[in-house]
Amino acid sequence: MLAADVFFLNSLPIHSLLAPLRAAFSRHAQVILEAPTGAGKSTALPLAMLDWPEISGRILMLEPRRVAARSVAHYIAHCRQQKVGQEVGYRVRGEAKVSANTRLEIVTEGILTRMIQQDPELTGIEMIIFDEIHERHLTTDLGLALALEVQASLRDDLKILAMSATLSGLALGELMPEAVTLHSEGRSFPVEVEYRPAPTQQHWIDHLGRCVLDLVSASSANVDKTASNNAVLVFLPGKGEISRLQQFLRERLAQDAFLICPLYGELSGAEQDSAIAATTDGRRKIVLATNVAESSLTIEGIGFVIDSGYKRQASFNPKTGVTRLGLKRISQASATQRSGRAGRLSAGACVRLWSQEEHGRMLRADEPEISQADLVAMAHDCAYWGAKSFSDLMLLTPPPSVNEALAWQLLQRLGMVDGDNKLTSHGKAAYELGCHPRLAHMLLSAKSLGANYEQTAQLGSLACLLSGIVEARGLPKKGADIMNYLHFACQGQAGQQAQQWQKKLGLTADLSKVATHAHHSDVGLLLALAYPDRIAKARGVEGYQLANGTGVVLAAEDALSQTPWMVVADFQETEGRNAGRIYLASPFQPSLFDSELKDLLEIHEICGWDEGKGRVIAERQYKVGQILVKTETIAKPERKQIVAALLGYIRQQGLQILNWNANLEQFQYRLKLATEFDAGSDWPKVDDVALLASLETWLAPYLENVNNLPQLVKLDCFGFVANCLSWHQKQRLDELLPTSWPLVTGTSAPIVYDESGRALLRVRLQETFGMAQSPMLAQDKLKVTMELLSPAQRPLALTADLASFWQGPYVEVKKEMRGRYPKHLWPDDPVNTLPTKFTKKKTLGLAQP
Structure with a gap:
């Protein structure tokens, strides 16, 4: 190891924890280490472990990001004065530099999960290190869960080290209750933070560009161009924003004075190394990075950070089954990580493009990926x-x-x-193919189809190319037609991956020839096997409907824009847009539903009401998801289909289309009151909502001979509803809430119930003489409201307290009515007067012996 490296590593805070860590692992199999940015946990610690005599097996270290895994491996190998792939190696998706002599292997992107699945005992591996576990990547959470299970059931000698910049909000202690927890100090210099919010969010990238120009202009006079900490790191949400800012700066900064380097996951290893390494030509470096630069990655010479405060967050939308990209504010924890990059070597400065007040409202930590991922x-x-x-x-x-x-x-x-x-x-x-389940299903199905039909013998190899395109990073822009990328998939990393799949499937076809002779019909078939829910049909003026119901659009100038049917291999929903945008697709032949893809069709037989014909019509629908492919008329629908159509029509139109007599509404009001005042009995619900919901119970049995509307309206529907009550319930209802009240005069006065729960008795006043109180219903729980009428049946008074009426209002009514109706009785003592429905003369005549 070089002397300078020895001095640097020995000065890192993690160095003071090496002895306690060794002691902890001598007694425990699990250790949790909290070490903030700059402590040296990702480099100095694994480097030191290589010299611990008690670790004779291999060490696996999981890094959340590909660029960090490569960078850390190169740095540690450099410190050991070796090439990567000897004692120190790495393995990421599509790339590996390891050998039989590798003792420290840095892995990422699900590699650890695959290693555990292939060898649950993890033969030869003595320790697993989970770095930056606080970032809560899905692969990290799963890898930790599997490693803990391996340790508990198969390898009690396996050592697990979980490392995090912060333990705040992490339930590591609950998941690993027997673990020893150690804390390290971070190593960072003071960072001066300045808040410069954008005047308007619409043009925040322009504001960011001006902030970069202001910073390099203001600091140029104070910073030595040859200083080791004059580089600027700018955090942006994604590749698109990086490209826009890169163009903005190139138009305004001299190329001989500034080196502008993008840094994001899709770049090649050489391009990422260029962004990380220090400049050698005296130019001042400006690195435009996504959140790959937040942690576990040392970018040489950074002394200034400008943080947009945004990230591009992918979140799974369960309604559509796709992942939606949205521009989100970062968390306070991420902001701290980002600003800390300016203080790794010396005091630095950070400009945040939001206000201090908004900073206080940001989430304290990022949500775990498992809560929002596919x-x-x-x-x-x-x-x-x-x-x-x-x-x-x-x-x-x-x-x-x-x-x-x-x-x-x-x-x-x-x-x-x-x-x-x-x-x-x-x-x-499918799992052993090592790709997404959708693509694995396509690969296996394509091989099977190719083996059965001579004309489709190349389907398996074509599926390998398509899978390579879907999983490739950094595709050139050649439109949405996936066939435009087939030759791209024959080369480079995508080509290597396609060949690996070919090998696993036992296929040997020349991929270049397969790409040259490919047909849209075959491509559409294969993509439909992987994405049956994304078969799409053109709708309306623009756009398509996917089988899963999602709306998607295609650029008008794209060559596929007039295609009636297609399969969408890649599209994204963007926050704020009604429809997702198609990025990769292929034309599709619906005739495949009659052959290879017939199993995708779902058959639905439906009956409906034809308003024009006034009768039931039925058809058989063939659908893929929510897309209607074809229909067939059913000449003689079954009786159950006719009944279902009638009930559907009634639900659509409402109960008013049925033949009701006036009793239904009163029946509903009475049952509602019975439910309230006689809770011990099991009264059925007969309100409109309940009746519509239970048509199958009370109406359907009477529809066996009904085929049209005239026949429907002849039915005695009130009788059907009344039959919902048993004989005992009918008797109980009449007892509690009668429809009339018998008077002494022989009149049976009707009782009318209303929606408010009132029972109204309309009766001529003379017939109530002798009644001291208003009648009571429902076992004396409901007082009847009485509408007292004149001899001409006109309202005189409305009262629910007859006793009070006799003592007060009646006096005035009597005075007025004696003059208007002199032939009728208006006694001074109505409570002690016999009731009558006749005039005074007739009443007196009836009273004589």
Whole structure:
């Protein structure tokens, strides 16, 4: 090791924890280490472990990001004065530099999960280090869960070290209750933070560009161009924003004085190394990076940070089954990580493009990826491991139940797990291909089709090319037609991956020839196998409807824009837009539904009401998801279909189309009151909502001979509803809430109930003489309101307290009515007067012996 490296590493804060860490691992198999930015946990610690005599096996260190894994491996190998791939190596998706002599292997992007699945005992591996676990990547959470299970069931000698910049909000202690927890100081210099919010969010990139220009202009006079900390790191949400800012700065900064370097995941290793390394030509470096530069990655010479405060966040939308990209504010923890990059070598400065007040309202920490990700691949991992639910794993955070359910449903639809989420032979073969379950299903299905039909012998190799395109990073812009990228998939890393899939499938075709002779019909077939829910049909003026119901659009100038049917391999929903944008697709032939893809069609027989014909019509619909492919008329629908159509028509139009007599509304009001005052009895609900919901119970049995509207309106529907009550209930209802009240005069006065719960008795005043109180119903729980009428049946008074009426209002009524109706009785003592429905003369005549 070089002397300068020895001095630097020995000065890092983590150095003071090496002895306690060794002691902890001598007694425990699990250690949790909290070490802030600059402590040296990602470099100095694993480097030191290589010289610990008690570790004779291999060390695996998991890094959340590909660029960090490569960078850390190169740095540690340099410190050992070796090339990467000897004692220190790395393995990321599509690239590996390891050998039989590798003792420290840095892995990422699900590599650890695959290693555990292939060798659950992790033969030869003595320690697993989980770096930057606070970032809560999905692969990290899953890798930790599997490693803990391996340690608990198969390898009690396996050592696990979980490292995090902060333990705040992490449930590591609950997941690893026996672990020793150690804390390290960070090593960073003071960073001066300035808040410069954009005047308007519409043009924040221009504001950011001006901030960069202001910073380099103001600091140029104070910073030595040859100083080791004059570089500027700018954090942006994604590749698009980086490209826009890069163009903005190139137009305004001299190329001989400034080196502008983008840094994001899709770049090649050489391009990433260029952004990380120090400049050698005297130019001042400006690095435009996504959040890949937040942690575990040392970019040489950074003394200034400008933080946009944004990140591009992918979140799974369970309604559409796709991942939506949105521009989100970062968390306070991320802001601290980002600003800390300016203080790694000396005092630095950070400009934040938001206000200090807004900073206080930002989330304290980022949400774990498991709470917002597509979980199909993770469910496949679970099934291969033998777990039938995510709850079977020791996860830091449980996933949303709806996201997990959708993941298992898709695996079942692809035939990779059975109804109990147990892995099938098809699912096992698919997992061993090492790609997304959708693509694995396409590869295996293509091989099977190619073996059965001579004309489709190249389907398997074509599927390998398509899978390479879908999984490739940094595709050139050649429109949405996926066939435009077939020759691209024959080269470079994509070509290597396609060849690996070919080898696993036992295929030997020349990929270049396969790309040259490919047909849209075959491409459409293969993509439909992987994405049956994304078969799309043109709709309206513009756009398409996917089988899953989602709306998507294609650029008007794209060559596929007039295609009536297609399969969409890649599209994204963007926050603020009504429809997702198509990025990769292929024309599709619906005739495939009559052959290779006939199993995708779902058959629905429906009956409906034809308003014009006034009768039921029926048809058989063939659908893929929510897309109607074709229909067939059913000449003689079955009786159950006719009944279902009639009930559907009634629900659509409402109960008013049926033949009711006036009793229904009163019946409903009475039953509502009975439910209130006689709670002990099981009274049925007969309000409109309940009746519509239960048509199958009370109406459907009487529709056996009904085929049209005239026949329907002849039915005695009130009688059907009344039959919902038993004989005992009918008697009980009449007892509690009668429809009339018998008077002494022989009159049976009707009682009218209303929606408010009132019982109204309309009666001529003379017939109430002798009544001291208003009648009571429902076992004296409901007082009747009386509408007292004149001899001409006109309202005189409305009262629910007859006793009070006699003592007060009646006096005035009597005075007025004696003059208007002199032939009728208006006694001074109505309570002690016999009631009558006749005039005074007739009443007196009837009273004589």
